[in-house]
Amino acid sequence: MLKPEILDPQGQAVQRALPRLGFEGISDVRQGKRFELEVDGPVDEAALARINDLAESFLANTVIEDFTVRVEEVAEAAK
Amino acid sequence: MLKPEILDPQGQAVQRALPRLGFEGISDVRQGKRFELEVDGPVDEAALARINDLAESFLANTVIEDFTVRVEEVAEAAK
Structure with missing residues (x-):
């Protein structure tokens, strides 16, 4: 995962899209590899x-x- | 993660590179998102x-x- 101090534009894009898609109550999304x-x-x-x-x-x-x-x-x- | 039946070229590339880098004994690598x-x-x-x-x-x-x-x-x- 990206370190907490590193900006994660992908995760932010997901987080901003969620309310539009009907999912409330998610305060942060970070995307990483596995x-x-x-x-x-x-x-x-x-x-x-x-x-x-x-x-x-x-x-x-x-x-x-x-x-x-x-x-x-x-x-x-x-x- | 990609389903087991789906080819994972990224994972395969990593797996093939490992012996060259001195890491033996890894029989499979799959890459996915988190x-x-x-x-x-x-x-x-x-x-x-x-x-x-x-x-x-x-x-x-x-x-x-x-x-x-x-x-x-x-x-x-x-x-």
């Missing part, structure tokens, strides 16, 4: 550290963007 | 239903995209 990575093997501390590095150095532009890494189990078994 | 909405008032069932509608009709292109709605507490108090 990456889903599928990891071979166990997602242990080392893998997470590697993925944090990867996000920081390659996926996010840390000058203007914040990022968080979140682990989600794949629902289907036997993957 | 919106953070700030809601006035309580995020109850009704508000969530409204936001689901909003996401379905306006934020996501449900022909090619899936979406999930997730509630996150704002960390800072007194908002």
Whole structure:
């Protein structure tokens, strides 16, 4: 996501359009990117550290963007 | 996120670049969008239903995209 101090024109455009479309009560909208990575093997501390590095150095532009890494189990078994 | 059956060239480009950049063991990358909405008032069932509608009709292109709605507490108090 863009850092809070960085202007987000896309999010603002969405927010301004909402009342016109009948959606009230949304005070702010920010738009950002999301990456889903599928990891071979166990997602242990080392893998997470590697993925944090990867996000920081390659996926996010840390000058203007914040990022968080979140682990989600794949629902289907036997993957 | 793009539905699993929809080709994601951006994600594929990222995935193919990773070994070159020294990151091994990532078998798949998908790229998608993320919106953070700030809601006035309580995020109850009704508000969530409204936001689901909003996401379905306006934020996501449900022909090619899936979406999930997730509630996150704002960390800072007194908002």
